[in-house]
Amino acid sequence: MAEQLAGLADDRALLGRTSTAERVADILRSRIAEGYFPPGTRLSEDSIGGALGVSRNTLREAFRLLTHERLLVHELNRGVFVRVLTVEDVEDIYRTRTLVECAVVRGLGEPPYALDGLAAAVTEGQLAAVGNDWSGLGTANIHFHRELVGLAGSARTDELMRSVFAELRLAFHVVDDPRRLHEPYLARNRQILHALQAGDRKEAEKQLSVYLADSLERVVEVYRGRVGDED
Structure with a gap:
């Protein structure tokens, strides 16, 4: 926990004089996305606030906002924890990714694109x-x-995703x-x-659709083995 808190202290300058719950939520969301707070981690109000x-x-x-986004859960008399996803959550995440990401590629205008x-x-x-930084590779994959x-140029789509x-x-x-996953x-x-650099958005969308389907299959396979099917 000390390492994670040290990273948060580095982010303190981002708040400046316009500190708001939304800005705090942005920082915590980013830290969750970068893997600093694994699922099941209890978030201490005193430590993080300090x-x-x-x-x-x-x-x-900020915790309330992130709970609404399904990133945190509040457990009565225990505190706030980073959420542990279910198989159904994973399937819904990939369903959303496929709908949005494929639509973004399909909706691109004429090339060249800002890549x-x-x-x-x-x-x-x-x-x-x-x-051999496989967690880092996973982060790079999310960045990709x-x-x-972001190619859609839509702030609302960026916020959703x-x-x-x-x-x-x-x-x-x-x-x-x-390593096996990423x-x-x-x-x-x-x-x-390369498909987008060549201006072939149809090929890029085809590759992306297969990519997401394969990734979903692999992650769900792991989930069923580790956390079980909660149907």
Whole structure:
């Protein structure tokens, strides 16, 4: 917990003089998405509030916002915890991803496209793989898909998917072999990038659809083995 709190203290400067519950929620959401707070982690009001330099009321409002986004859960007389997802949650996350991400690619205008962010995420993933940083590769993978959604140029779509990608990170934490999950998708990210660089959005959408279906199958397989099917 000390390491996570040290990271939050580094984020304190982001709050500035306009500290709000929404800004605190943004920071915590990002930290969850980056894997600093695994599922089941209890979030201490005193420790996190002290690290960020915000009041208890502000922090509680931030917790409320993130609970509404299904990233946190409040347990009576126990506190606030990072949510542990179910199989049904994972399936719904991927259903949303497929609807939104494929629609973004399908709706792209005429090329060329602004692909610097996608290319940077692929490079980030390659560097993580070279360093055997498989959790880092998972983060780079999320960055790739966040940049893909960003091609829509829609602030509302970005906001919607920001929470979805944070939930996705919670799902990844259950995977006991992150290399097996993430490594194959580095090559697939490159293929999607190359298709978009060639201006072939139909091929990019086709690859993306298969990609997401395969990823869902793998993650659900792991979930059924680790947390069980909660039907």
